[in-house]
Amino acid sequence: MKPSDLPLLSSVSRPTIHPDGTRAVTAVSRPDLVADRAVGQLWSVMLDGSGARRITRGVSDSSPRFSPDGSLLAFVRSPAEGPGQLHIMAAGGGEPLQVTDQKLGIGAWRWSPDSRTIAFTAAVAEEGRYGTVTNLGPSAEPPRRITTLKYRSNGFGYTSDRRRHVFLVEVPRVDGEPPYATAPSVQNPKPDIAAGVPEPRRLSDGDFDHGALAFSPDGSTIAVVSARHAERDLDLANDIFAIDLRTSADEVPTAIQVTGPNRRYGISSVEYGPGGELWFTGGDLGENGVDFVGRGEQLWISDVRGESARLLTDPATTDLDGELLVTAEGALVHALDRGRVHLLRISSDRTVSPIVTGDLEVHGTDAVEDVIVVSYTAPASMGELGLVASGGMHPLTDFSASLRNVGVTPLEELSVTARDGSEVHGWVLTPIDQEEPHPVLLVIHGGPFTQWGVSFFDEAQVYVDAGYAVVMCNPRGSAGYGEAHGRAIRQRMGTVDFTDVIDFLEGALARHPMLDGGRVGVMGGSYGGYLTAWTIANDHRFAGAIVERGYLDPEAFVGTSDIGSFFSDEYTGTDPRLMREQSPQALVGQVTTPTLVIHSEEDLRCPLSQGERFYAALKRNGVDTELLIFPGENHELSRSGRPRHRLQRFDAVLEWWARYLPSVANPGT
Template sequence: MSAFNDIRDYVAIPRVLSLKLSPDGSRLVSVVQSLNPDGKSYGTALWAIPVDGEPYRLTRSAKGETAAEFTDAGDVLFTSSRPDPTAKDAGDEVPALWLLPRAGGEARQVATRPGGIGAVRTAGDVVVFASDVLDGEEAAEEERRKARKDAGISAILHEGYPVRYWDHDLGPGRTRLFAARLGVADQDGRLEDVRDLTPDAGDALRDTSFTLTPDGATVIATWRVPLPRGQMRIELVAIDVATGERRVLVAEDDHDFTHPLAVSPDGTRVACARERHTGLDVSVRNELWIGDLATGQGRGYAPDLFPTDVEWAPDSSAVYLVADHQGRRPVFRVPVEGEHTRLTQDAAAYLGLNASPDGRFVYALHSAVDRAPGPARIDAVTGEVDDLPSPAPRPDVPGRLTEISATADDGTTVRAWLALPENASADNPAPFLLWIHGGPVASWNDWQWRWQSWIMTAHGYAVLLPDPCLSTGYGQEMIDRGWGNWGPRTLADLDAIVDVALARDDIDGERIAAMGGSFGGYMANWLAGHTDRYKAIVTHASLWNLDQFAGTTDASMYWQREFGEPGSERYANLSPHHALDKITTPMLVIHGDKDYRVPIGEALRLWWDLRRSEVESKFLYFPDENHWILKPGNAVAWYETVLAFLAQHVLGQEWKRPDSVA
């Protein structure tokens, strides 16, 4: 037995979420998520990880802590909604900025805002943070927020697009950046001289990424610019911390400049991702861009690598970059002059890069499909990886992982991970589950807390995790071949790799099912209407009617670039709902009502279409969840319902309604 057999044990596993290295290179700080005592929610805490010692916990509060950043002096800044013990009035529980002294002692609250404090960056004696601000007179903001709340007003008047993002409404407040000096504090230790750097930002800083130059003099930030017909582009701007003066650093009509974002230690260059605008015949392409901070002149690097994280080498000669690659996510070294090289050679995924001040090491979160994230030290010359003691021990997975590949009908190689139960053999072949990833521009290459294949393996299933067309890490051609051709091209790739898997003697080719979420849910719906090889299909947060989806999602402008104007031919060709009359496979539909990326209308329409067509089906509905099912109890209900549905239709067992949804 393992933690994967009982979902309640699984959701209680602590999770390492981030990693930040101190300026002197002596310790890391990590945000660790764990189950709260009530068992109904998760909390977070900061842990210290000495580079040559054992981890220890730094913070403990009911509200938890996030966004850890080191000051140059080695103190830790973080955000938390914990109450301030020195305040006369606790006020609304919005995140405030706290400082934990390096020398020890209690954390103290150093800054608050009526709309809370979000992302934080610091350099020198400067701290810059993001906050949600109502339009109008700033001095009266707290009173205006209270008046709005007391009057029971939740209405938001929009004059632009978008209006929602993933799982939350946009407005009535909008993001601005504020700056303060760490050495300027009142008698209670709170920051004084807090200044609004971006009073005219409007919606430009929505979902912003920003960083500081090493001297703390300049903020480099992403800046959204509205375009006609609901479109937009994202520029990079430089904001003078002393004056608030803003200049455009780089802007291109057909590209966005986005996260990840980092300034070189010598303060002369910025590295970020440059993503080209797509079109009917122009696929997504993302590359590392390095530009001069003085002139804004720059160029793209490593065009086949989609940057996920970047970190500068201490001497500013190169950037360390993590990007999907052949079912892994290695660390690459990209010199400012010269060709990039792969630093790590294992079958792992890395994130949260931190270069040591002496240039000898790169610290990162180290994980894989069969390995939960934990801290690691990478030799910057040899790429040798050493795991560090982790504040959250990694669970042992209940099975074995292997890799398979197939040749698609157009000659392209399609590869996949295959997770097998330990006892799967020719004498005991395992039932088979195809699990299709979301995105669609993504890859199965890392540990998944939400889409956990090892839970299914613990219950006896062989789980195939394929990277078909549109997957990252296989060059631009892999994305191009599926662009604007989602269903047919992806299905052909999936058929090829599934055929290879089912030819194995340790897999039962008769007891097979398919499932997926988001784009994977779209493909699950497509499979349902275009093949009858599966005994059951589970579709989560899925796209059903593309025309409907493209006009109700939180980012219609993005999808319209690929599919065209509403009602165009591509919607008709690729929408799964047109094959409703071909569906005979039992389906489990799952959706959260707070999902704004794939709105609940997709599931409601699919559910009604299945009912009126008398397709055997069930609908697992979460009124309080979004695109992901995040609450521990709801995660239990999700997995238990999926397992019960598969047991009925794949294993031939009698349907038993799980206790979690009884």
């Protein structure tokens, strides 16, 4: 794959199965260099394997769900300009009808069991901000008075003046008479323009955000995830609240807390079971509500009124991704496992049944009776749909065919014994049909509690196509290997994680004679930027380095990052001496490796100042260095930034390696 092949990266959403079990619908999206944005539409996929076809033509259509009665299909449509709004169309096709008109767009949403209403969340702007006053731009708004530690979020911005609230809207008839604009007259020269969008009922208020939603089986109650406790600004905990819909439409109903106070959860998803029991996924955050390091998400059930929820999975070995679908047989969940993500069914008695396993990563699931369809990625695919059957999982689509046509280099799985006897697991990619020894790139993932997986990874494919062997591993601190593995670097960053990546690199060099150990570079983003900066301060073998969107200065992180109120406290501690012992900025004087620093101007996760200070110190110390700043981008540049910026980033990366670590295919000038 070459950088210019970015438009071939087609990804698929969570599928929705029609209640008759004959077809599924998914959203297929890709970066488009002409539009300079992500574009995508909905596709209908026949479950008998007879094919797939595009059924919408919006700029960006996403998140499809069939109504429970099968008559309608709802989805989110994002126009060329403006936020995404909920739309519906007849299940058999037809022109979509807009259902919401929220100033800042909508978030989570769910159908009611009777298909007559839809619940959704939407950010509600404080009056005078975010375009609520015509012609009042952001620079002319009044000042913000901040009284909390948490008030911004990467990719979103300020949160305290636009809380996400819950709404309920009645579903209009798609075959009804359309609205018409009132023509001006002498008596009414400037009539209101009829939007034709139904007015929703607001179900929540207060200084709280609301997240995942679920309807009870009888449709009388909505469960919603929210943090309403007094200490919510000081911890990461949240709870499930029940909103009774059997109240007057003129009043905001009272939300009753369902979970807690016996445990502090970090809840990401919630579902009702057929019997009215509540299932949810989330982490146990300990007594202080912030003990999140290395704690994977777990599955819980609340099925006895007045008693605490029961834990159904083992935190020592299980790490879920937060996705949840409840059926009559139990919960369908996604479990991270050594670079894979598998589909499991877990019953209320803790029985675990593998449903989809193998060399793939499941990202979305839907089920209708005994029919299960998943969206997944694989070593040679950015996203497909598959039907789960008795003989295993059978692919239904081939959206990545054009990607394979330009060339996909296979992964070689590798395990290396670290210096202390632990296993370090990962992968190696090597250029195909190249006889000379390959220069090597050690690529470190972010997180740190994430994992390199078996799926197609555009960055690795671009680098191997440019003539580099790519070495990637999941050192201690990564997800997918159990809780002890994930928590091993808590307040010990730069210790076993550093030695693990070095030991894996040396193991790969020892086993592959075509890997040139005398020509090695290192790179990584976010936590990967941290460990790259740490590595070049402690190991001087590298011909060059790229530190991207890095967590580089734990002390300066607090008070500047959107997660600064807790991330450094938990990962590097609060003692100044301990923090400096784990700080790449404190060791920057030891760096001699030529280093490219890449950062985004609107990064609120690892603020631009993290990269600027590191770059300035390198520059003052005489190290060959450059700082590349992307305007208008946030922490997600490499994954979901503007396509042209993503292409320019790849070009800059390859130019840097051509300069300091040239290859046969990337020789430079």
